Amino acid sequence: MDDLQRKVLNCLLDSYEKSKTFRGENQVNQSFSVNIGKLFPKYCDDAEYECFCQINEAADELSSAGLVILEYEKSGVLKKIRLNPEQLERCYGKLGRMPRKREQETLLHLWDEWSERNRGPEQTEGGADGTLLPLIRYIAAQRIRLKKNQNVEYYNHDLTEYKELLLAAEAVLRNQEEIFIRNISIRLFQDSKRMEQLEHKIGALLYQYGEFQEKDFVFEECGIVHTPTYVMVKGNGKVRLGGQELDLSLLEGDIALSSESVKSLENIVVLGTRVVTVENLTSFHDFCAGDDFVIYLGGFHNKSKRDFILYLYERNPEKEYRHFGDIDAGGFYILEHLKRKTGIPFRSLHMDVKVLQKHESHTRPLTANDRKRLGQLKEELTERVSAGELMEDYRNVIDYMLQHGCKLEQEAVFGS
Structure with a gap:
């Protein structure tokens, strides 16, 4: 599957996953399509004949595989590509993309595990001292977003990275001593640079859901530094x-x-x-x-x-x-x-x-x-x-x- 086909299928699945049909709220049948001219502006440019042919070929292959249905102008030019709702699982499989419902269930399970792990026998969730309160607020807010079928903040559909994000954010909040960022990175990931790669996203998350005063200094306020202070x-x-x-x-x-x-x-x-x-x-x-x-x-x-x-x-x-x-x-x-x-x-x-x-x-x-x-x-x-x-x-x-x-x-x- 080439990049053009991946772009088409991802766009169609995005449209489906945002719909009332996906949420089970629709009373009539919905169809999900993409306008080729909007998705690929060069398709309508007479000077881009090679691109025109490549898009037609890619669309024909998707249609032959039964994944989509093609709609044409009277002139024979491709107008829209419509998703075949009976082939949803195959579309996900071709892309190697996790279906949204399964992804949402996985996230809920991940949050449940985190909450259970951080609830001691004689204390409230996240510790009696409120150390993990920013993460508790964050997870609570994401549960609400999930119920509304909204995207989860600070999650880019990479579960491995997301687990690392939660692990690192928890470590930042729990830290009780001044430590170099590369040392805590080795401790958590056996990779001295991984924490620096996650720093901006973690800082933004904790700033949004915590009581930190400046987004760029969340790590330093928690004692995680790049150089001696x-x-x-x-x-x-x-x-x-x-x-x-x-x-x-x-x-x-x-x-x-x-x-x-x-x-x-x-x-x-x-x-x-x-x-x-x-x-x-x-x-x-x-x-x-x-x-x-x-x-x-x-x-x-x-x-x-x-x-x-x-x-x-x-x-x-x-x-x-x-x-x-x-x-x-x-x-x-x-x-x-x-x-x-x-x-x-x-x-x-x-x-x-x-x-x-x-x-x-x-x-x-x-x-x-x-x-x-x-x-x-x-x-x-x-x-x-x-x-x-x-x-x-x-x-x-x-x-x-x-x-x-x-x-x-x-x-x-x-x-x-």
């Missing part, structure tokens, strides 16, 4: 590791601790009264630490930085915890993400109306997406205020930004 700190504090104590207050600049160094920390003492995380690298360098202990966050923080911050907080819970970021939707979402993931009562720093007014000449206009995200954030804050869950209410900043159509990058605060 570092935590950059400076200011008024002491760090002890490897039997040695380093007094940061005596240094002019900052230091960077690798993820391995973070694991071997023996103590952190904040000498001042305040810990400050800073969103962007330029602002981290510009920020005068003074009496503060300052940590470079780098946007939505990864696992190494979260581990470091939690270790620091455990030993210095009485300190004041602040976050300095961009005064825009992204900056506030980073703050909320930091609070949610660490459970530490961070409050904003230099992210208020006075700062916007002071640096008005350096503000930038809001985009339509900015307005949408700020509106969503305000709704979330309002709900939390009503529930008595909000420690810091900065809705007045959001109102000011929306009214004046402005936002401010943090680099303007100390760099202008």
Whole structure:
């Protein structure tokens, strides 16, 4: 079977599988056909005689095999190719294509097995801590799509790849340590590059059904990295590791601790009264630490930085915890993400109306997406205020930004 014939049969079967007849909802007989001129535009081009002949020959072979029925114009030119409903199984067989009903049953069985495997004797599906909640939501949504005969998201009719996708996504969610992506790939697939090939699709799936803030950094947030990560700190504090104590207050600049160094920390003492995380690298360098202990966050923080911050907080819970970021939707979402993931009562720093007014000449206009995200954030804050869950209410900043159509990058605060 050549490529032209495969294209025709696949198109006819796609049409059949999307129909009410396939779902058993149709009251009358349906026929399924393809218009040759639409499927192969060159067929109607007088300059493409060779293509015209090839398509006619391919169609004649399908017709002779009894798989399709041909319809012609009065001129004798092929008009439509109609599927022979009595030869459905043979069509699937010729293509090596799994019938949709069997495919749907296979997927349902696969999801049932996954759900059963991840339901312990004394816990809810996916674990009592909700580790696998994004995958649980995803599978629940796909069951609904299947009932409506819709395509399954992130599935391209390759069951082997799909099983690998679910296996890898589960491993990402369960990961509890920083690990190189190629190492976890070897562990799962005995192939150092397979995880990288699946990374984009897994990231999109977990972003859509989880609570990750950026699609491109899902793996890093779960501790799966391409290269070693570092935590950059400076200011008024002491760090002890490897039997040695380093007094940061005596240094002019900052230091960077690798993820391995973070694991071997023996103590952190904040000498001042305040810990400050800073969103962007330029602002981290510009920020005068003074009496503060300052940590470079780098946007939505990864696992190494979260581990470091939690270790620091455990030993210095009485300190004041602040976050300095961009005064825009992204900056506030980073703050909320930091609070949610660490459970530490961070409050904003230099992210208020006075700062916007002071640096008005350096503000930038809001985009339509900015307005949408700020509106969503305000709704979330309002709900939390009503529930008595909000420690810091900065809705007045959001109102000011929306009214004046402005936002401010943090680099303007100390760099202008």
